[in-house]
Amino acid sequence: MSQRNLSRLSRPSALRARAGVLAAGLGVTMVAGAGTAFAATSGDAAASPAGSSASASASAVTSAAAVQKQATVQAKAADAAQSKSAADAKKAAAWTDPVKKYTLSAKFGRGGSMWSHKHSGQDFAVPIGTAVHAAHKGVVVKAGPNGAGDGPAYGNAIVVKHKNGTYSQYAHLSKIDVRIGQAVTTGQKIALSGNTGNSSGPHLHFEIRTTPNYGSAVDPVPFLRSVGVKV
Structure with a gap:
């Protein structure tokens, strides 16, 4: 085979090899980019639940404090009402009507x-x-x-x-x-x-x-x- 023919035959092979290298490089870049994006997304996803959890915990503490405060107020009101009832009952026991059904x-x-x-x-x-x-x-x-x-x-x-x-x-x-x-x-x-x-x-x-x-x-x-x- 002549040198000229060998040159023709080798060109497509070189082009194919070069294309393969470029494709491989592009693939690596794409994979790397995807990995970076994935990592960033994963990082955001990991950070987001942590922030939501902290916020939820704070809300829960606030709600619990409000409930406790309300319970304390209600307990004090109940105690006051009970004390008043006891005082009224004591008074009623100390004095009575002189007759009934009058x-x-x-x-x-x-x-x-x-x-x-x-x-x-x-x-x-x-x-x-x-x-x-x-x-x-x-x-x-x-x-x-x-x-x-x-x-x-x-x-x-x-x-x-x-x-x-x-x-x-x-x-x-x-x-x-x-x-x-x-x-x-x-x-x-x-x-x-x-x-x-x-x-x-x-x-x-x-x-x-x-x-x-x-x-x-x-x-x-x-x-x-x-x-x-x-x-």
Whole structure:
């Protein structure tokens, strides 16, 4: 074969070899570029979850603190309500209504022909024979007919002295179940209601006094409410 022909034959081989080298180089570049891109992407992906996790943790801590604060506020409110209920219950236990299942009739301070002066107590309309209870613990200082010394208008009456300096009076009774000097407890039955004395119908006349005697009465309804009794 001539030298010229050999030269022709070798050119395509050289071109193919050169093309192969270029292709190989391009492939390496592409692979390297892809690797770099992958690495960068992988780095971003790895960094992103870490940041999200930190943010989520911070949010969780904030939420937990808010929940705890709310729980503390609610607990304090519950404690305050419980303390108030206990105080109200204590007051209610210390004082009680003188009769049960009544209707409030003539009020304190009411005027009219029924009284020589204004009405000195609160009337509780109840049937004759209704149990009358001591509104608060104390000692009986008056008991008997003729208003226990306060006048015939009261009929049969009782006066109880209490440690806080007040006195409770119960009048128009049909029966007296205690005696002078006797200690009584809150809610103890001390008499039966009636219609004795100057009375327009069966009821209990109830007073709160600052002394054991007539003329020192105060409005008993606000007083009872102030010590936790609902009337």
